[in-house]
Amino acid sequence: MTEMNERKPLLEVKNLKTYFHSNGNTVKAVDDVSFEVYQGETLGIVGESGCGKSITCMSLARLVETPPGKYEGGEILLEGEDMLKISDARMREIRGNKISYIFQEPMTSLNPVFRIGMQIEEVLMLHQGLSKEEAHARAIEALDMVRIPNPERIVNEYPFALSGGMRQRVMIAMALACSPKILVADEPTTALDVTIQAQVLDLMNDLKKKIDTSILFITHDLSVIAEMADRVMVMYAGKVVELADVETIFGNPLHPYTRGLISSRPDMSTSSTRLNVIPGNVPDLSDLPVGCAFQSRCGVVCDKCRQGTAELVEVEPGHFVRCFVTGGKKE
Amino acid sequence: MTTEDKNLIEVRHLKKYFPIKGGVFSRKIGDVKAVDDVSFNIRKGKVMGLVGESGCGKSTTGRTMLKLLDPTAGEMVYDGVDIYKLSNAELKKYRTKMQIVFQDPYSSLNPRLPVYDIIGEAMLEHKVVANREEMMNRVFELMDKCGLFPEQAGRYPHQFSGGQRQRICIARALAVNPEFVVCDEAVSALDVSIQSQIINLLKDLQEDMGLTYLFISHDLSVVKFISDDVGVMYLGEIVEIGSKEQIFTHFAHPYTEALLSAAPSFDPTKRNNANRIILQGDLPSPSNPPSGCRFHTRCPFATDKCSQEVPPNVEIESGHFVRCHYAMERAEKRTSKQ
Numbered sequence: 001m002t003e004m005n006e007r008k009p010l011l012e013v014k015n016l017k018t019y020f021h022s023n024g025n026t027v028k029a030v031d032d033v034s035f036e037v038y039q040g041e042t043l044g045i046v047g048e049s050g051c052g053k054s055i056t057c058m059s060l061a062r063l064v065e066t067p068p069g070k071y072e073g074g075e076i077l078l079e080g081e082d083m084l085k086i087s088d089a090r091m092r093e094i095r096g097n098k099i100s101y102i103f104q105e106p107m108t109s110l111n112p113v114f115r116i117g118m119q120i121e122e123v124l125m126l127h128q129g130l131s132k133e134e135a136h137a138r139a140i141e142a143l144d145m146v147r148i149p150n151p152e153r154i155v156n157e158y159p160f161a162l163s164g165g166m167r168q169r170v171m172i173a174m175a176l177a178c179s180p181k182i183l184v185a186d187e188p189t190t191a192l193d194v195t196i197q198a199q200v201l202d203l204m205n206d207l208k209k210k211i212d213t214s215i216l217f218i219t220h221d222l223s224v225i226a227e228m229a230d231r232v233m234v235m236y237a238g239k240v241v242e243l244a245d246v247e248t249i250f251g252n253p254l255h256p257y258t259r260g261l262i263s264s265r266p267d268m269s270t271s272s273t274r275l276n277v278i279p280g281n282v283p284d285l286s287d288l289p290v291g292c293a294f295q296s297r298c299g300v301v302c303d304k305c306r307q308g309t310a311e312l313v314e315v316e317p318g319h320f321v322r323c324f325v326t327g328g329k330k331e
Numbered sequence: 332m333t334t335e336d337k338n339l340i341e342v343r344h345l346k347k348y349f350p351i352k353g354g355v356f357s358r359k360i361g362d363v364k365a366v367d368d369v370s371f372n373i374r375k376g377k378v379m380g381l382v383g384e385s386g387c388g389k390s391t392t393g394r395t396m397l398k399l400l401d402p403t404a405g406e407m408v409y410d411g412v413d414i415y416k417l418s419n420a421e422l423k424k425y426r427t428k429m430q431i432v433f434q435d436p437y438s439s440l441n442p443r444l445p446v447y448d449i450i451g452e453a454m455l456e457h458k459v460v461a462n463r464e465e466m467m468n469r470v471f472e473l474m475d476k477c478g479l480f481p482e483q484a485g486r487y488p489h490q491f492s493g494g495q496r497q498r499i500c501i502a503r504a505l506a507v508n509p510e511f512v513v514c515d516e517a518v519s520a521l522d523v524s525i526q527s528q529i530i531n532l533l534k535d536l537q538e539d540m541g542l543t544y545l546f547i548s549h550d551l552s553v554v555k556f557i558s559d560d561v562g563v564m565y566l567g568e569i570v571e572i573g574s575k576e577q578i579f580t581h582f583a584h585p586y587t588e589a590l591l592s593a594a595p596s597f598d599p600t601k602r603n604n605a606n607r608i609i610l611q612g613d614l615p616s617p618s619n620p621p622s623g624c625r626f627h628t629r630c631p632f633a634t635d636k637c638s639q640e641v642p643p644n645v646e647i648e649s650g651h652f653v654r655c656h657y658a659m660e661r662a663e664k665r666t667s668k669q
Binding site for chain 2: 048049163165166193194195196197198199201202220221222223224226227229246247250260261264265266274275276277278279281282
């Protein structure tokens with residue numbers, strides 16, 4: 001971790017705030033989120049639905065629809081360039097080129113009326129100025145790289161002819177066509193079966209080594225995080241509640257929410273008769289309580305939690321926690 | 332699977348085919364063999380888990396068992412009676428004994444009914460209660476049991492969160508005092524922290540009321556947690572079935588082994604497991620399953636025999652059946668390794 005900290009981060013997000021305004025309500029989907037991504041690492045972002053993990057990542061390439069969304073503040077520095085300040089034309093040059101995305105639903109992310117090859121070629125022709133023929137050859141290479149059998153044939157197929165796992169590979173091929181600096185994978189295997197998920201995760205790890213891309217891996221599935229991530233960021237109700245390397249998150253989680261998440265999963269290796277439970281429900285983002293958003297579900301809540309929000313404190317090198325009770329500095 | 336426990340349910344050679352229609356006159360040109368000759372027993376008061384990937388026929392099995400889908404062939408013996416042979420009027424009596432909880436709590440509740448009608452409707456229909464007053468009392472009691480606030484009985488489904496809706500679905504299933512409940516991916520659509528609440532609720536209810544479950548899920552860790560017996564399905568067939576220990580520690584079918592090793596480990600120090608089997612390719616189409624053993628196209632241990640001969644269903648230990656030519660050898664190899 002220490003050598004990583006000396007390196008200059010590839011992506012720096014500082015105090016990002018993405019809010020949604022509708023019907024006089026303000027939903028703070030992303031509220032003061034800061035993190036860094038280093039060259040070649042995989043940062044896992046974990047949380048339940050509505051915690052802001054997807055909106056954080058969509059904000060990186062300004063994919064959030066405005067309105068109703070609004071970037072209320074903060075900076076997103078990719079190699080020194082602030083994504084929130086650049087022109088739309090420059091943003092289009094970066095999307096799909098320096099930052100690219102893989103989404104959960106491989107069926108709806110591909111255009112059903114264009115051939116697979118055409119959709120990959122478009123990216124290459126647009127960003128790298130290749131001719132149609134060059135792009136076609138590169139598209140076949142890209143499909144071959146993601147281990148699609150008979151790429152020469154598949155390149156001329158339409159998306160409906162492929163299975164879910166194959167479509168997700170096409171998405172990966174397309175996302176990696178321009179060797180992006182950052183690949184954002186938003187629940188890329190959630191819609192896939194477990195044996196297909198194993199294939200896709202294996203492929204992503206392989207490709208990451210080959211082209212040295214940083215990956216932002218968003219998922220609600222902690223076991224996938226354990227498999228893929230170098231560092232993990234846990235989000236709750238729009239805020240980062242804990243950030244540490246993956247061994248620390250699973251070995252020594254400090255925030256009560258992280259602890260609850262980890263202990264509430266039925267683990268394959270242990271057998272117990274009851275599961276630990278986080279009581280209650282995820283709070284409504286447009287109606288958050290004063291103080292800590294987790295207070296109503298927390299087992300160690302104190303008066304301080306009901307009055308103010310804790311800061312994200314570095315309790316040991318590289319391990320950040322946002323909690324009054326468990327986030328004290330270690331002596 | 333010990334013999335002293337009484338079987339509540341015996342499924343015998345169950346088949347469910349869906350016709351494929353094509354051509355000018357929409358004639359039948361083939362079948363999707365969603366469930367093809369499936370047999371198993373569920374002991375009274377126990378939980379049978381059914382795992383497999385999408386399209387393997389696990390949900391179709393559950394729905395055909397309750398006759399929500401008409402079976403193509405086979406028997407479903409409930410407490411000694413084959414319910415497929417009953418007339419509709421006779422079947423209605425059995426409907427109260429068998430209930431189902433679906434995956435999606437958003438689409439399985441009528442948005443125009445208040446919660447008390449959703450839960451209470453079946454009670455009146457099946458005359459479990461005599462009048463509306465009695466119905467309301469029972470609705471309140473059930474809501475309380477399922478972790479809902481009885482004072483919210485007048486609300487509509489959209490006013491509840493996903494986890495609460497699943498509690499409503501469970502309360503509805505329990506309204507007619509069933510003995511047997513099919514949980515079809517009942518926790519798959521829920522958030523992690525809510526999932527554990529619902530699993531605990533299902534488990535508590537099962538113990539309190541002595542219910543028997545068929546628990547259908549693609550999530551191995553959930554199935555391992557809740558089940559007593561487990562069946563593994565692949566392309567419409569049960570490839571391996573046995574007690575929880577037999578399936579999770581003494582598994583003999585290569586597909587079970589692949590499925591278990593494909594599930595990501597919860598421990599980051601155990602990643603890059605060298606023994607992991609990553610299956611090649613996708614699930615073949617159930618309308619045209621491979622010859623011989625249906626798994627041979629993806630099996631890392633397949634031989635020529637596997638592509639030609641249909642494997643027998645071998646009982647390698649008491650109650651532990653494996654559909655594989657090499658089941659015995661694989662099981663022996665494991666014991667010698669240990």
